[in-house]
Amino acid sequence: MGSLADDRRMLGDGGPIVTSLGLGTMTFGAEANEAESRRMLDRYRESGGTFIDTADVYSAGNSERIVGGWLADTGAVDDMVIATKGRFQPPAGSSGASYRGISKAIDASLGRLGLDAIDVYFVHGWDPAAPVEDTLAALTRAVDAGKILTVGWSNTTAWQFQKILDRARSGGYVVPKLFQPQYNLLDRTIELDLIPLFLEEGISITPWSPLGGGWLTGKYRSDRRPEGATRLGEDPERGVEAYDKRNVDRTWDILEQVDAVARAHDAWVGAVAIGWLLTRPTVGSVLLGARNAEQLQQSLDAVELELTDEEVDRLTAGSAPGIPPYPYGFLADLCGVDVWRTLGTQIG
Numbered sequence: 001m002g003s004l005a006d007d008r009r010m011l012g013d014g015g016p017i018v019t020s021l022g023l024g025t026m027t028f029g030a031e032a033n034e035a036e037s038r039r040m041l042d043r044y045r046e047s048g049g050t051f052i053d054t055a056d057v058y059s060a061g062n063s064e065r066i067v068g069g070w071l072a073d074t075g076a077v078d079d080m081v082i083a084t085k086g087r088f089q090p091p092a093g094s095s096g097a098s099y100r101g102i103s104k105a106i107d108a109s110l111g112r113l114g115l116d117a118i119d120v121y122f123v124h125g126w127d128p129a130a131p132v133e134d135t136l137a138a139l140t141r142a143v144d145a146g147k148i149l150t151v152g153w154s155n156t157t158a159w160q161f162q163k164i165l166d167r168a169r170s171g172g173y174v175v176p177k178l179f180q181p182q183y184n185l186l187d188r189t190i191e192l193d194l195i196p197l198f199l200e201e202g203i204s205i206t207p208w209s210p211l212g213g214g215w216l217t218g219k220y221r222s223d224r225r226p227e228g229a230t231r232l233g234e235d236p237e238r239g240v241e242a243y244d245k246r247n248v249d250r251t252w253d254i255l256e257q258v259d260a261v262a263r264a265h266d267a268w269v270g271a272v273a274i275g276w277l278l279t280r281p282t283v284g285s286v287l288l289g290a291r292n293a294e295q296l297q298q299s300l301d302a303v304e305l306e307l308t309d310e311e312v313d314r315l316t317a318g319s320a321p322g323i324p325p326y327p328y329g330f331l332a333d334l335c336g337v338d339v340w341r342t343l344g345t346q347i348g
Contacts, residue, residue: 005048012177022051024287029062055085064112087124097127125155136173152178158193183207204284213241216273257318274302
């Protein structure tokens with residue numbers, strides 16, 4: 001595939017152009033101290049990367065402060081596209097995505113990052129307590145004021161995101177160009193509804209958890225609970241990648257497929273998982289998370305791996321999660337198609 005610096009993609013229709021691998025900074029100020037976080041930022045820049053993703057809730061704002069301090073000290077601000085998110089750390093008296101909550105969150109993020117404008121601002125998730133129009137009004141006001149340049153969303157269902165798009169257009173508000181979902185070989189659920197919507201609407205995605213919370217690195221075992229300084233070693237019940245949730249036959253079947261492809265290339269299994277994701281439709285920039293610069297470099301090297309069409313097909317077929325009986329299975333029978341295989345053909 002070549003060097004990271006040469007592999008650039010546009011985020012949404014008319015959005016910023018960034019490298020295909022982005023740097024996720026959820027570990028900054030938590031699993032990685034400031035010195036190690038700066039090492040990762042330096043390594044990412046040296047590798048040619050241009051897209052840094054953070055959020056106000058990461059380490060209670062410390063991730064943004066670390067990124068902002070590094071930008072100021074290195075003068076890298078003109079070389080990087082900076083994304084951050086707000087929703088889950090609202091000011092007192094506000095719902096997370098309310099007009100007040102989002103307005104204050106944007107100003108607080110600008111202060112921590114030391115920026116005049118945020119390149120990409122994601123609403124970090126659906127907020128049932130906040131009318132969509134209020135959230136959009138706050139974002140539009142921030143765009144008009146030059147505080148944010150591009151708007152995106154994260155962590156919603158397809159109907160919720162369609163509502164956001166419809167209300168934005170009908171109300172004359174800023175229209176989101178990007179979406180940030182979980183997406184990897186172990187969890188392809190967004191292909192049922194969200195990716196077809198993104199294709200229809202011209203939305204790019206910046207997937208998080210490309211390695212499935214560490215599962216797609218080959219470091220976990222079916223017969224031994226994780227221990228030590230790993231994400232699940234420290235908290236086996238953590239989030240969507242919790243050990244007991246993913247320690248199932250399907251996970252090990254997929255890892256067997258990934259391992260076979262990796263051995264054919266004499267490559268790290270994680271590079272294969274990232275390489276597959278880079279072939280998927282609507283993917284703009286894949287977010288890499290790491291605890292140290294060495295882990296990050298391993299993931300950055302994935303850009304050099306070139307999977308064959310046959311290998312991509314093998315991974316796609318081997319990780320197909322099956323179809324819920326209704327309406328997807330019903331429609332598959334009615335139309336006489338395998339929905340996952342058809343999706344792979346139409347959107348691959």
